[in-house]
Amino acid sequence: MGALPLNINIQEPRWDQSTFLGRARHFFTVTDPRNLLLSGEQLEASKNIVQNYRAGVVTPGLTEDQLWTAKYVYDSAFHPDTGEKLVLIGRMSAQVPMNMTITGCMLTFYRKTPTVVFWQWVNQSFNAVVNYSNRSGDAPITVRQLGTAYVSATTGAVATALGLKSLTKHLPSLVSRFVPFAAVAAANCINIPLMRQRELQVGIPVTDEAGQRLGHSVTAAKQGIFQVVVSRICMAIPAMAIPPVIMNTLEKKDFLKHRPWLGAPLQVGLVGFCLVFATPLCCALFPQRSVAQPSLCPPRRRRTQASMFGPNGRMAWEWHGWW
Template identity: 40%
Template sequence: MADTATTASAAAAAAASAANASTDAPPFQLGKPRFQQTSFYGRFRHFLDIIDPRTLFVTERRLREAVQLLEDYKHGTLRPGVTNEQLWSAQKIKQAILHPDTNEKIFMPFRMSGYIPFGTPIVVGLLLPNQTLASTVFWQWLNQSHNACVNYANRNATKPSPASKFIQGYLGAVISAVSIAVGLNVLVQKANKFTPATRLLVQRFVPFPAVASANVCNVVLMRYGELEEGIDVLDGDGNLVGSSKIAARHALLETALTRVALPMPILVLPPAIMSMLEKTALLQARPRLLLPVQSLVCLAAFGLALPLAISLFPQMSEIETTQLEPEIARATSSRTVVYNKGL
């Protein structure tokens, strides 16, 4: 009897220990964000999870285990002792690797978690000094090609989208980026008032307006159909209220502002920092360190800029019904509705 009581007590202690192993983790909610999305800090922590590059090294076996754990939770067959932390980790892995609509694996370079590791070499190339016409065209083309593939791989796949829309957005982004970058470089080269040092410094900042304008062009062209057809708006209970063109304009404006803010620290801070570091005795004595140091500076700027930029607006944005079409306002008693802004 005593042995049985001791065993039961040990089992209870073990269960309590497992339950308390993740006291800092909030209660798990399938398909919901771990962090509150009403504050900038909550969104920032949420997107840090989404872009975590460690998920690139998750094995096929670990992915299957994560998916199975979530399936067990969904069907109420979860084994005893599984903590909230384990469930949040499993959902993070699944969301980082599998497309939410097709449930297919996203090619590694085009995952959000791969955006910084695979995008940093491109940023370094964009910021290389003494760019030729050919190198300017190459790096702008490569940057917009990578962006277009990331956009397509992480698209909303619930509705079929014609390939022509993707091609149109891709060509528009590449043409605008290359045209602006080449045009600004030509103007700088012809500016006789600049000293060679000033001309080199100005050239380093040329990629920002080119990339920022191309990003806006990419968003508008890739999602122009939303402006024509509207996007779904939902009430507080998640019920579909209707399709709103006004909400679509808000969504595209917020996304465009994010795409302008994103390259700002990435393409402005590194040139400013490198112009100071190049004057140090260390780099002047060891010019071979210039490229590795610039790569580290770009990586740090990229790692900070991406979560900050995409945290500016919540992905599920809220808007008052009085600002929408009259038929939308009449279709619900809710004071506000929400819509998916997209990334």
């Protein structure tokens, strides 16, 4: 068997990102919780394989499957721009175990005000760590921006949760179980635009069909942020809508009535089962790199921008990160 060729493009995902199936396969690999169990030595080994390959050095005996495995392990633990190792809970592979725990607790402890406030605060604190860990190199998050987004999202989530809790206290218990979802959805609508406010001000990178950067588009940034908000809310729907219905039914049965301590772990498990599928599938709803017409540019700049595009008048815009 000959040495592995150097023409494999590991800068891009392994699967076709123009299709939903290709994006789903990519994100099932990226969000694989098993990557959290890898040791520091395994992570460094994968990093060395990837960096050596990019430098034109092929590890002896390396196969293409092993190269891609190392690539995804590397991506799961190291920042793509800075190369620094991400804090454990800030990694994509931590999304399912962290969110299943936090969401499960939000759905379990929704009756008392102190626990509502506490778990909404925990959720937004976790989001802040994820957002900072995965900040873009093109539009870095400042401490002030992070703090503003964190305080605003936490305030919005808590206010929504407490307000709806008050409004639904005389309604059936099943209705009250959906209050945490409404609070999370409201927080996403606040948090994500605030975290991406620099991109709303200066735009996100726009490239031609060859990948050469042409400039920045604020309109494309708005579209991308809207897609992120939609995907994050869609991601929460199965995990925060299906378990409450199941738990509401089970809690009426004698089994849980005599074993109330089983409620929290059972709910966390149900949420986790939903998130294993919802997280990658909702990440795959929209492509990370989209093609658009010059109409995305503001009218007063459209003529100048359009002259830089190819013969079909199309441009590609890059969206860094689904957060």
